[in-house]
Amino acid sequence: MTDLTPPPSTFEARLRQIGVERYHDRHPFHKMLHGGQCSIDQVRAWVVNRWYYQSRIPMKDAAFLSRVEDPALRRSWRSRIEDHDGTDSQPGGIARWLKLAEAVGLDPDYVAAGRGVLPATRFAVDAYVHYVRERPLLQAVASSLTELFAPKIHAERITGLLEHYNFATPETLAYFRHRLTEAPKDVAFGLSWVIDHARTAEEQDAASAALTFKTEVLWAQLDALYHAYVAPGHIPPGGWQPGEGLL
Numbered sequence: 001m002t003d004l005t006p007p008p009s010t011f012e013a014r015l016r017q018i019g020v021e022r023y024h025d026r027h028p029f030h031k032m033l034h035g036g037q038c039s040i041d042q043v044r045a046w047v048v049n050r051w052y053y054q055s056r057i058p059m060k061d062a063a064f065l066s067r068v069e070d071p072a073l074r075r076s077w078r079s080r081i082e083d084h085d086g087t088d089s090q091p092g093g094i095a096r097w098l099k100l101a102e103a104v105g106l107d108p109d110y111v112a113a114g115r116g117v118l119p120a121t122r123f124a125v126d127a128y129v130h131y132v133r134e135r136p137l138l139q140a141v142a143s144s145l146t147e148l149f150a151p152k153i154h155a156e157r158i159t160g161l162l163e164h165y166n167f168a169t170p171e172t173l174a175y176f177r178h179r180l181t182e183a184p185k186d187v188a189f190g191l192s193w194v195i196d197h198a199r200t201a202e203e204q205d206a207a208s209a210a211l212t213f214k215t216e217v218l219w220a221q222l223d224a225l226y227h228a229y230v231a232p233g234h235i236p237p238g239g240w241q242p243g244e245g246l247l
């Protein structure tokens with residue numbers, strides 16, 4: 001670290017401030033969802049689209065692992081894949097997401113086939129996978145740090161959905177309950193790794209830019225959802241249509 005490098009505490013505060021200003025808990029679609037203002041079709045559209053993000057997370061983590069030469073870093077990272085994919089004896093996040101899909105009346109096979117996903121969702125999520133595959137490891141790890149802010153939104157979501165929607169039960173929302181313990185474990189590791197490895201002001205800038213990029217990946221998905229299903233309500237060709245893919 002040079003004399004000009006801001007100390008770790010300043011760098012960490014900078015990363016956290018990105019979340020305060022840019023995390024998708026501030027998006028109007030989330031305010032509607034958690035406040036009980038979404039119609040069941042708007043909730044279904046969210047479940048269909050968010051599936052694409054869920055399904056790509058373990059693929060981006062596998063892309064990340066394929067580039068890591070340090071066995072200790074691989075060991076710390078690989079549980080992320082199991083958290084989503086499950087194991088022979090335990091279902092993972094993907095199975096739990098499909099339970100939520102069923103609870104809102106969607107055919108899980110329709111959702112799991114990735115049908116009805118909005119083009120902008122696909123572009124945003126694919127950009128994240130490519131980013132992690134191609135950028136220096138410091139930026140790849142830093143881009144996962146939106147998870148610093150995720151437990152707060154997951155807790156808000158559990159409370160809000162349970163309060164406002166009939167489909168919400170502790171079982172159907174199990175996906176989010178599991179994330180409350182999975183995400184803090186991942187992000188504690190990711191944050192200390194980024195702080196240790198961003199040793200110059202330029203590296204701190206690059207890590208901060210990676211986190212900003214990721215907030216944009218998340219925000220863009222909700223903008224697309226809002227545009228298609230709230231206002232003005234232009235569903236693009238191929239986008240999920242109310243009535244489609246139901247049980």
Ligand SMILES: O=C(O)c1cc(C(=O)O)c2c(n1)C(=O)C(=O)c1cc(C(=O)O)[nH]c1-2
Pocket residue numbers: 057143144145146147149150153154179218
């Ligand atoms: O519901 C949410 O708002 C939310 C946000 C994020 C995030 O901040 O990227 C993740 C998740 N959920 C999530 O469930 C999850 O498994 C996850 C993995 C990652 C990642 O970047 O590796 N982010 C997120």
